[in-house]
Amino acid sequence: GQQLNQSPQSMFIQEGEDVSMNCTSSSIFNTWLWYKQDPGEGPVLLIALYKAGELTSNGRLTAQFGITRKDSFLNISASIPSDVGIYFCAGQLSGGYQKVTFGTGTKLQVIP
């Protein structure tokens, strides 16, 4: 089955720094999703990507859908303490109902 590998697994950064994390897949996906999970909460969708090469921003967050359809990255600029959490990538094969495959997550800690 599909596997999504996220890196890094965890990271500590200083407030104000930029952050980059990525996700690679053994299979092609047609949709890439990035979620954030705060402690004790369910994941919340941050950005959705639908086309290879697509670059999408949501405030300080920017994500790209890799040309090969097998990878995606998420950048966070000028990190703030509330960016702390676990970031998950997820892939979906096509429209209609398809299971969403989640990555293992990147745990982000921001040092004030």
Added chain:
Amino acid sequence: GAGVSQSPSNKVTEKGKDVELRCDPISGHTALYWYRQSLGQGLEFLIYFQGNSAPDKSGLPSDRFSAERTGGSVSTLTIQRTQQEDSAVYLCASSLRESSYEQYFGPGTRLTVT
């Protein structure tokens, strides 16, 4: 408006006991999903309900796991004869329709099997 709610928020049970976990999806959402999240892991798909269609049970790890969705709304995930490896956070999500990528997650139920 009200989001997805799950109950209980925490459940501690002895090995071998049965447990029931409940999910109330967002009103009007036709699709409902159950996931399992073990410590330090991503989300593992368990089961999916869409309207009156037969559920996709392909992610259920064993026949000890089952789920129902009554009246197209509330869902119950049942784990029979719990094992220690069943300890995890069980997350429920709903979406407006089957083709919607935007799944809204509940806060989860943390299950601990002792």
